[in-house]
Amino acid sequence: MEYKDYYKVLGVERTASADEIKKAYRKLVRQYHPDVSKHKDADAKTKEINEAYDVLGDAEKRAAYDELGRGYRPGQEFRPPPDWGSQFDFNGAEGNDFFADLFAHVGRRGRTGGAGMGGMGGGGFRMAGEDIHAAIAIDLRDAYQGATRTVTLRVPEQDASGRTVTRDKTLSITIPKGITPGQQLRMKGQGHPGVKGGPAGDIYLEVQLNPDARYRLEGTNVYENVPVAPWEAALGASISVPTPSGPVEVTVPPGSQSGRKLRLKGRGIPAAQPGDLYLILDVVLPPASSDRARELYEAMARDLAFNPRERIGA
The missing domain is CATH 2.60.260.20 (Urease metallochaperone UreE, N-terminal domain)
Known part of the structure; x- marks a missing residue:
């Protein structure tokens, strides 16, 4: 049989933690799964990924694999010694038989019908189907x-x-x-x-x-951009805001600027520990598309004497 480098298949180091192995596996499954991948060998690649994770995702099988594979290169022919598995508890598996089962049942989990991985009974080798x-x-x-x-x-x-x-x-x-x-x-x-x-x-x-232009998610906290008129931001106002759980009435404090966050506690994702909903104010200017609108803007420019760049020394 040929030696397969499962660490290379998953793209992780041999020192990778169990969590790193799981994350690499999930990423590759999403990338190559036949339902979503256009890769011409998606089926074969998915089976190879599952096979690698079946071994490296189980602490006992990983230890056996590491012990057996020392000094071997991918594709190299080898035969395990008869007593190689004696130091591992495989519930009745016999040395070479276990290794043969390990690689013969590509991508299948190490669950068996009452006998453990490699268990033998009157009906022969029983193994759970692939997830x-x-x-x-x-x-x-x-x-x-x-x-x-x-x-x-x-x-x-x-x-x-x-x-x-x-x-x-x-x-x-x-x-x-x-x-x-x-x-x-x-x-x-x-x-x-x-x-x-x-x-x-x-x-x-x-x-x-699914992507949503209005909402952004961080953990169980939800962020929503809320447009407000200049007078609502300057003078304060009570406004109705649509949210994922329905419309809510919120108060815009006087003197608000774009980027100000209004926190609605407990209105994020309703998980075991609910997140919060943050409304991010976005001051939107009305267009100067009429004579009256231009007059109002000219009056503001004349009467308010406002310099928005004063803080930066301009």
């Missing part, structure tokens, strides 16, 4: 209120003859109130079927937000 990772984009309003969405995934699987084919799988997804970008929705048992009676894998959908 499927994809992304789902939602609107900010969905994160505030929750929603139900229908998604269709193209799922690779093997037919009766062993060939890899793809099929459409349609699922109804419940978006819980308070969810934030980066969180994953798990659909248990909706992934690839198991091997020889093993349980099916899961589907993990990573939540992403």
